[in-house]
Structure formats: C-alpha cells, structure tokens
Amino acid sequence: MNLLMHMCCGPCACFPVEKLREEGHQLTGYFFNPNIHPYKEFRHRLTTAEEFAQKVNLPIVVDNKYQLRDFLQKALTIEKNTDGLNLDNRRCRMCYAWRLHQTALYAKEHHFDAFTSTLFVSPYQNHEMMKDVAEKIAKVVDIPFYYEDFRPGYERGVDISLELELYRQPYCGCIFSEEERYSNSFKKKRRKKLKAMYAQKKEGLADE
Numbered sequence: 001m002n003l004l005m006h007m008c009c010g011p012c013a014c015f016p017v018e019k020l021r022e023e024g025h026q027l028t029g030y031f032f033n034p035n036i037h038p039y040k041e042f043r044h045r046l047t048t049a050e051e052f053a054q055k056v057n058l059p060i061v062v063d064n065k066y067q068l069r070d071f072l073q074k075a076l077t078i079e080k081n082t083d084g085l086n087l088d089n090r091r092c093r094m095c096y097a098w099r100l101h102q103t104a105l106y107a108k109e110h111h112f113d114a115f116t117s118t119l120f121v122s123p124y125q126n127h128e129m130m131k132d133v134a135e136k137i138a139k140v141v142d143i144p145f146y147y148e149d150f151r152p153g154y155e156r157g158v159d160i161s162l163e164l165e166l167y168r169q170p171y172c173g174c175i176f177s178e179e180e181r182y183s184n185s186f187k188k189k190r191r192k193k194l195k196a197m198y199a200q201k202k203e204g205l206a207d208e
C-alpha cells in the first residue's frame, strides 16, 4: 500500500516505519502537529522528525505552521463547555481529530491508498479513542484508515531512537501536558496506567 503516515514526532516513527516497511508498504511521513507548544519544543520535534526521515531515507511532508492560538481556542472552548468533566479526554479527542483529519485530507488529495499514524505506537495515548476517531474520519473523508497496533514494538522503537541519537520529548505535546509533567497526581495516574498495561500484557503471554 502507498501509505501517508502521520508523524507525531521522530522517536514514535521508529518502530512503525520498520514494521510497515517489513510488511512491504511504501511510506511517506506527514508532520502536522498544531498541539505542540511552546514554539521551541515545536521546532525541536519538527527538526527531529526531519532528522529521522533523512537518516532512514523516508520522504516527508512538513506543515511548519505554529498554531498556538487556534489550539488554545479549541481547548479552552471545550473547557468552558464541559465544567471540567472528562476534560482531558475531550481535549485529546479534539487534538487527535484535528491531526488525523488533516492527514486524511492530504492523503485523499494526493492519491494515497490510505492514512495511518505513529500515535498508535504510544502506550501513553488513548488508543481506542484514536482508533474510533480515525475510523470516523476515514468515512467522512472517504479514504481508508490503515490500522495497526504498534504498541508491542514500543520498546524496540525506543532502542532505535537511542541508536539514531534522536531527541526524545518529556511530555505529550500541548501546554496542558507540559503542566501535567510536573504534577504528582498526574505522575501517579500515569504509573497506574502503565502498571495495568504491563499486567495485561503478562496475562496475555501466560495465556499463549
């Protein structure tokens, strides 16, 4: 398949690129991430994505517009209309939808067979929500969404990114996640989520 692969950053692309190439797909990277703030971080992730692409000989399309105000406007409108209920989920849904919708539109316009995203490698993202969003967008834009759960290769991706000496970011991307990086309650929540994920993985291996 000729796939347009949304890239959230360089390190997250490491495993999906290896896996999809092994499967025989033809790949083009697409960097569109208006969620990343502040500007210095946005530039750092963008240049790391380009550095990765150059190191593995991956064609890449980059949208280098920095859309702080648009992102904040969308996020704060959600906050205003939800009284804080499920705020993280709603903000992340908007964030996934914006990036994947733009990817699907570009893929359609440039005659790719389907679109996908490196976001599906991350154990820190809401995987099921992203999948649901991507499937809905695929129907609206009328282009297939290529789904693969890359999470089993997350550690392999970390190893590749270290071998390639890529910058690895310490937070998801938006200014809210940057704030959460320093919050103890958030760290606790994250540890709990990872523990549950690894326990589930262990159970799966025991059943095999």
Ligand code: SF4
Binding pocket: 035, 036, 091, 092, 093, 095, 096, 172, 173, 174, 175, 176, 177
């Ligand atoms: S936490 Fe991550 S996915 Fe959620 S809104 Fe922020 S940047 Fe987007």
